[in-house]
Structures are given as C-alpha cells and as structure tokens.
Amino acid sequence: MFTPPPDRIKGRRVNFMATCLCDSIFDDAAECAVNVLKKYGAKVDFPPNQTCCGQPAFNSGDFASARKVLLSTMDAFSGNSNPIVVPSASCAAMLFHSSKIAFRDSDKRTRERVDEFAKRVWEFCDYLVSVLGVRKIDGNLCAKIAIHNSCHGRGTDTPAALKKLIVSIDGTEIVEFKNSDSCCGFGGTFSVVFPQISSELGLAKVRSVSEANPDIVVAADTSCLLHQKGIADKNGIDYPAMHAAQVFWQAIKNGGIQ
Amino acid sequence: MAVQPIDKFCETLDPVVKNAVTLASVGSTVAREKILGEAYPESGKAERLRELANKIKSIRPSKNLEKAVASLEANGIKVLFAEDAEEARNLILEILKEKNAKNVVKVKSMTTEEIELNAFLEKNGIEAVETDLGELIIQIDGERPSHIVKPAIHRRRDDIARSFEKHKIADYDDNPNHITLNARKYLRKKYFAADVVISGANYVLAKEGAIVLATNEGNSRFSMAGAKTHIAIAGFEKVIPSAKELAVFLNLLARSATGQHSTVYTDFVAGPGKSKNSPSEMYVIFLDNGRSKILGSEFADILKCMRCGACMNRCPVFRLVGGHAYRAVYPGPLGIVLSPLLAKDISEYADLPKACTLCGACADVCPAKIPLPDLILKMRDKVKSENAKVANDINFKAWSVIASSPKLWRAIIPMNKLANLLPLGAIKFGPLGRWLRTRTLPKFKGGNFRKWFSKNG
Numbered sequence: 001m002f003t004p005p006p007d008r009i010k011g012r013r014v015n016f017m018a019t020c021l022c023d024s025i026f027d028d029a030a031e032c033a034v035n036v037l038k039k040y041g042a043k044v045d046f047p048p049n050q051t052c053c054g055q056p057a058f059n060s061g062d063f064a065s066a067r068k069v070l071l072s073t074m075d076a077f078s079g080n081s082n083p084i085v086v087p088s089a090s091c092a093a094m095l096f097h098s099s100k101i102a103f104r105d106s107d108k109r110t111r112e113r114v115d116e117f118a119k120r121v122w123e124f125c126d127y128l129v130s131v132l133g134v135r136k137i138d139g140n141l142c143a144k145i146a147i148h149n150s151c152h153g154r155g156t157d158t159p160a161a162l163k164k165l166i167v168s169i170d171g172t173e174i175v176e177f178k179n180s181d182s183c184c185g186f187g188g189t190f191s192v193v194f195p196q197i198s199s200e201l202g203l204a205k206v207r208s209v210s211e212a213n214p215d216i217v218v219a220a221d222t223s224c225l226l227h228q229k230g231i232a233d234k235n236g237i238d239y240p241a242m243h244a245a246q247v248f249w250q251a252i253k254n255g256g257i258q
Numbered sequence: 259m260a261v262q263p264i265d266k267f268c269e270t271l272d273p274v275v276k277n278a279v280t281l282a283s284v285g286s287t288v289a290r291e292k293i294l295g296e297a298y299p300e301s302g303k304a305e306r307l308r309e310l311a312n313k314i315k316s317i318r319p320s321k322n323l324e325k326a327v328a329s330l331e332a333n334g335i336k337v338l339f340a341e342d343a344e345e346a347r348n349l350i351l352e353i354l355k356e357k358n359a360k361n362v363v364k365v366k367s368m369t370t371e372e373i374e375l376n377a378f379l380e381k382n383g384i385e386a387v388e389t390d391l392g393e394l395i396i397q398i399d400g401e402r403p404s405h406i407v408k409p410a411i412h413r414r415r416d417d418i419a420r421s422f423e424k425h426k427i428a429d430y431d432d433n434p435n436h437i438t439l440n441a442r443k444y445l446r447k448k449y450f451a452a453d454v455v456i457s458g459a460n461y462v463l464a465k466e467g468a469i470v471l472a473t474n475e476g477n478s479r480f481s482m483a484g485a486k487t488h489i490a491i492a493g494f495e496k497v498i499p500s501a502k503e504l505a506v507f508l509n510l511l512a513r514s515a516t517g518q519h520s521t522v523y524t525d526f527v528a529g530p531g532k533s534k535n536s537p538s539e540m541y542v543i544f545l546d547n548g549r550s551k552i553l554g555s556e557f558a559d560i561l562k563c564m565r566c567g568a569c570m571n572r573c574p575v576f577r578l579v580g581g582h583a584y585r586a587v588y589p590g591p592l593g594i595v596l597s598p599l600l601a602k603d604i605s606e607y608a609d610l611p612k613a614c615t616l617c618g619a620c621a622d623v624c625p626a627k628i629p630l631p632d633l634i635l636k637m638r639d640k641v642k643s644e645n646a647k648v649a650n651d652i653n654f655k656a657w658s659v660i661a662s663s664p665k666l667w668r669a670i671i672p673m674n675k676l677a678n679l680l681p682l683g684a685i686k687f688g689p690l691g692r693w694l695r696t697r698t699l700p701k702f703k704g705g706n707f708r709k710w711f712s713k714n715g
Contacts, residue, residue: 001618001621001622001629001631002618002631016711018707018708020661022707023671023704023705023707023708024671024674024702024703024704024705025700025701025702025703025704026700026703027703027706027707027710030707031707031710031711031714034711034714034715044715046708046711046715048664048668048708049664050664051660051661051662051663051664051667052661052667054661056652056654056657057654057657057658058635059616059635059638060612060638060642060651060652060654061611061612061635061638061639061641061642062642062654062658063639063642063643064658065654065655065657065658066654066658068658068659068661068662069658069661069662071662072661072662072663072664076664098635101632101635101636104556151615151616151617151618151619152616152618154617154618154619154621154622155618179284181619182574182619183574183615183617183619185574185615186615187614187615187616187617188616189652189689190612190614190615190616191693192652192689192690192692192693193262193265193612193650193651193652193692194262194264194265194268194575194612194613195265195692195693195695195696196265196266196268196269197264197265197268197575197578197579197613198615198696199695199696199697200268200578201574201575201578201615202696202697226699226700227697229698229700230693230696230697230698230699230700231696231697233697233698234696234697234698
C-alpha cells in the first residue's frame with residue numbers, strides 16, 4: 001500500500017510543503033496548517049523553491065516528467081535535513097512511496113537520495129500525533145462532522161490520526177455515512193481523463209455524505225474535497241467541505257488563542 | 259475529441275445493468291469481509307495467511323513445475339506444453355480428433371477463455387457446452403464473462419429466462435430456482451452425450467500429481483461421469499508445492515471470491531479413473547502464453563493471482579462499469595495489469611491501466627497481497643515508454659518544465675488569478691473543459707499563501 005518508511009526522521013523544526021493546490025487555490029488551508037503546527041510547538045520554515053510533488057505526471061504514466069519535478073522538489077528541500085510536513089495524504093504518499101517507483105531504474109546514488117528524502121516526509125495529521133504528540137486539539141467546535149478518508153491514506157497512520165484529533169475537539173460529533181471506504185472518483189488526472197466515471201463516483205459520494213447531514217465534511221486532502229465540492233455545487237447540494245487544518249484552527253480560535 | 263473507451267462505455271451503459279453489477283460486486287465485498295472476520299477473529303491472522311499465500315506463490319514456478327510433471331505422469335496423466343494460445347487450441351483439437359470426439363462439456367475455466375477455445379471448437383464442428391450456470395447463460399448469447407468468478411454478473415433473471423426461451427432450453431420462467439432446474443435438465447443430456455470434458459485447474463499439486471477444481475454446482479463431477487477423456491488446461495503458475503500449501507489457498511479462495519467458507523465442491527483429480535463412470539484418459543496442458551516473459555519482468559507478482567475476483571469486486575471503476583467495459587478477458591485491477599501483458603500488441607489495451615483512480619482498495623483485499631496499485635503505475639509507465647497511444651491523454655512536457663523551475667513557477671502561479679476573470683463556463687475543451695462539464699471550480703488564489711507566510715510565517 002502507500003506505507004511510509006518505518007524509520008522516518010522526527011523533529012520539531014520542519015519544512016512546510018504547501019502543495020501546488022494550496023499554492024494556487026487553497027491558501028487558507030495552508031495558513032491554518034502552519035498556524036496549528038506553530039501552536040503545538042513546531043518551528044516552521046517555508047523553502048521558497050518548492051513547486052509540486054510531481055504526481056499529476058506520475059499518475060499519468062509520464063515518469064520522465066515526474067522525475068524532473070521530483071528532482072527539483074528534492075533540491076528545494078535540500079537546505080536542511082528536517083522533516084517535511086505536507087497538508088495532503090496524497091502528496092505525502094507520492095513523496096514517501098511512489099517516488100521510489102518513479103526512480104526505480106535510476107542509478108544507485110539517485111535511488112539513495114530518493115530513499116533519504118522519503119524518510120523526511122510526513123502528512124500533516126500524522127505529524128501532529130506521531131511527532132508533536134498532540135492528543136487533543138484545544139478550543140471547541142460545535143459541529144457534526146463527516147470524515148472523508150482520502151484513499152492515499154490507506155496503509156498510513158493518517159486516518160487514525162485524523163479521527164483521533166477530530167474526536168478530541170470539545171463539541172464535535174462524528175457522523176457515519178454509507179460506503180465511507182469507497183473512493184470518491186477524483187484520482188487526480190483521472191478526473192479529467194475519465195470525466196463520466198469520476199463524476200458518477202463523485203456524485204454517489206456527495207449524496208451518501210449529504211444523507212448524514214453533517215455541518216462539516218473534513219479530509220486530510222484538499223484535492224478530494226475540490227472534486228466533491230465541485231460536483232455538489234453543480235448539483236445544487238450544499239457541501240461544507242473543510243481541510244483538517246481549517247477545522248483544527250477554527251476550534252482553537254473558538255477557544256481563544258493562547 | 260477522443261474519449262476513453264471505458265469512460266464512453268460507462269456513459270452509455272444501461273442503468274439496470276450498472277445497478278446489477280454494482281449490487282453484485284459490493285455484495286461480494288461485504289460477504290468477504292464478514293466471513294474472513296468469522297473465520298479469523300484474532301486480529302492479524304487473516305493478514306498473516308495472505309502473506310503466506312504470497313510467499314508460497316513467490317517460489318519459482320520452474321522448481322515446482324518439474325516435480326509436477328513427474329508426479330502427474332507417474333499418476334498416468336499425459337502432460338503437454340503450449341507456448342501460446344494457438345498451440346494450446348491445436349493440441350486440444352488434435353486430442354479431440356484422435357478420440358473422434360464431437361461433443362465436449364466444459365467446466366468453467368478462465369484459461370479456456372484466454373485461449374478463446376469455444377469459438378475455435380465451434381469452427382471445427384465440435385459442440386462445446388459450458389456446464390457452469392453463469393457460463394451457460396453467457397455462452398448461449400455469445401457473450402464474454404463480465405466477471406472472472408461470476409460470469410453473468412451483468413444479467414438479470416428476466417432476460418436470462420427470455421434467452422432460455424429463445425434458445426429453446428425452456429419456456430419462459432424467471433423464477434431463479436426454475437432457471438437453475440431448467441439448465442440442469444438441459445445439461446443432463448449433454449453430460450450423457452459428452453465424449454470429452456475440458457476443465458481448467460485452480461491448483462496443480464506438484465508433490466501429489468493432482469489437479470484441484472473448486473466449484474459450486476457439482477457440474478465438474480457430472481462432466482467427469484459421462485466423458486471418457488479429461489483435458490485440463492492451466493497456466494504454469496497454478497502449480498503449488500503440495501497439498502500442505504493447498505490448505506492456505508483453500509482457506510482464502512472461496513472466502514475472498516464469494517464470501518463462502520469453502521466452495522461446495524472441491525475436486526481432487528489425480529489421474530484417469532478406474533471405474534466405468536470416469537474418464538479413462540487424462541491430459542494436463544500447461545500454458546505459457548506470455549507467462550515466462552511476465553515472470554522475468556517487474557510484473558511477476560501478477561502471476562500470484564488466484565483468480566478470486568476480490569479486487570474487481572472492490573474496485574470503484576469495475577463496480578460501475580462491469581467486466582465488458584475492459585474488452586479483454588481479464589477485467590478489473592487484475593485485468594488492467596495482466597491483459598496488456600498477455601496481448602500480442604500492447605497498444606490494444608494501452609488504455610486499460612488508466613482506468614483506475616489509484617485508490618488502492620484492491621490491494622487491501624487481494625488474498626495473495628499483490629501490490630496492484632504499484633503494478634498499475636508501472637504498467638502506465640510501460641505503456642507510455644512503448645509509445646502506445648492512449649485517447650484523451652494529457653501532455654505533461656510543458657507543465658514539467660514550469661514545475662521544475664522554481665523561478666518560472668513563482669512567476670506563473672500568481673497569474674492563475676486572471677482565470678477568475680474568464681467566463682469558465684465557455685471552456686469546453688481540454689482538461690479544464692472536461693472538469694467543468696460536471697463540476698465547478700473555486701476561485702484561484704495563486705501565490706497568496708506565499709505572501710501570507712512571508713508576513714506571518
């Protein structure tokens with residue numbers, strides 16, 4: 001599955017990787033993630049040369065283009081050897097698992113570099129729990145919350161961390177919905193190459209989530225939510241999607257920032 | 259604009275069929291989970307069994323195969339080898355001619371689908387009747403299986419009853435029990451008339467020199483009772499060391515496939531029979547058909563597949579479109595890796611590996627723990643590297659230049675805000691047009707986070 005390396009590098013001084021989606025659309029999710037990281041004791045750097053994890057090209061089978069972008073990304077984070085925190089299970093899996101497939105035929109030095117890089121990468125929720133040891137998000141948030149587990153969290157500690165942190169917030173109530181373990185059909189470039197299948201899967205997901213009538217739909221990825229919300233909007237369904245970082249920061253703000 | 263064939267198939271698929279496929283595959287997934295939980299309530303035990311299955315299938319087939327041939331021959335079974343589908347078909351035809359056989363009964367076998375045996379036999383004036391109910395249903399209508407375990411997953415009882423009427427098997431009656439009884443009556447005559455039975459093999463036991471058939475309807479035993487000759491055909495990867503290892507597989511196969519603890523019948527055939535009511539001659543044909551090449555490649559793991567269909571039952575795309583969408587004999591997550599490998603020309607199925615959201619659910623349920631998502635990604639790479647054309651593909655050359663140049667990236671990302679001024683509804687083509695057909699887009703806010711971080715970070 002998308003299991004991270006067992007011996008990942010821990011530490012409180014981190015590099016934040018915004019991801020191309022937060023860089024271009026979801027600036028608010030990235031801001032909240034940085035605020036939450038700082039609140040729980042991380043010192044956050046933002047290496048400015050970062051771009052993207054290369055996943056769009058990689059998932060499309062264009063490994064040469066993906067490698068080119070990955071090499072640039074590894075360069076961008078080469079200023080130190082601190083952990084890299086990514087507010088996306090999908091981009092994190094690309095960097096700690098799939099990158100090894102992209103470079104499988106490369107020379108030994110490059111492969112070692114990719115392996116070393118993989119050890120630094122953490123998904124945001126997983127990092128909060130596993131490294132910063134966050135057990136409870138402070139503040140409060142009175143809301144019924146539906147959790148969408150993004151597929152690339154399979155085989156990682158992200159789903160457990162996300163649930164634990166959401167439950168820990170005073171006032172939250174988790175609502176279950178049907179087929180919660182099914183993919184929403186986003187799949188990155190799949191969503192534009194297979195628009196029909198992607199949309200049908202997306203609409204099924206949006207409908208089953210909506211039936212549970214949540215106040216918030218939360219995920220560790222903005223990408224699944226971008227697709228789901230886009231479909232909901234087109235179908236006139238109210239869909240209160242939020243990234244996990246936004247939910248955490250909202251709760252902290254409600255409690256009054258210390 | 260070129261459209262992905264599988265996406266087009268989904269768009270035009272009868273909603274009734276879609277629903278039938280979804281219900282059946284979701285149902286099998288639920289049943290699988292329930293029964294594995296029942297059988298192995300201790301946490302991690304089912305997982306360990308799957309790891310064991312993977313390990314056993316990691317043993318190099320050549321080692322087992324040599325032993326299997328010796329044991330099979332010692333049991334009086336004639337062993338043949340077929341390099342490809344054509345050779346396999348010809349070997350079978352030769353045996354049939356030698357026996358002057360005109361009537362064949364078949365026990366469900368995906369390997370015979372792979373070598374397209376039925377059409378070939380028909381062309382050569384031999385009647386080959388499928389004796390598994392699902393296979394019979396699709397055979398009379400000239401269809402291909404839409405699922406490797408449940409071949410008629412896309413059919414409903416009323417249209418099956420109509421087919422039975424049309425092909426003079428029985429009068430119209432859509433009561434499922436009656437459909438089964440009518441098929442049974444029809445097949446009974448075929449068993450008596452059969453000269454030869456052709457089956458696959460779920461497993462070949464190298465030490466014991468026997469084949470194992472897992473079935474639910476008893477049709478394999480009826481088939482053996484009438485026919486004088488038994489031909490079993492199997493890919494060489496079906497060989498396992500001995501009956502001891504078989505226990506691991508039999509504990510996983512039916513549970514993963516249909517959510518049963520075990521299939522209703524598990525036949526062990528260890529050579530020709532001694533009584534009047536059994537074949538007096540038996541052949542085992544080992545099929546290569548590209549498998550040696552796969553074995554030496556980075557796709558070798560796909561040969562660990564035990565054909566349970568759990569991956570397709572769990573696949574969001576398969577659940578929506580069913581097996582026929584894939585055009586190939588093997589559909590679903592298994593098929594999008596295996597079918598391009600088995601094809602004479604990879605470009606025939608170059609689009610298949612793309613029909614996957616990479617959700618990874620298939621790997622969660624595979625009883626042999628095949629890393630399907632990784633194989634699917636490697637297959638995408640292979641297809642691309644071998645320049646096979648795929649409809650609707652996106653070109654990433656220009657993007658990769660921008661995304662690997664931090665300077666260009668920083669200059670371009672803030673410009674995406676200009677797109678907010680465009681009438682997006684007017685964009686009909688390209689990736690953006692395809693996105694907007696069924697979805698809206700939020701406002702672009704390129705570079706805002708970087709500005710915020712430099713002030714607040």
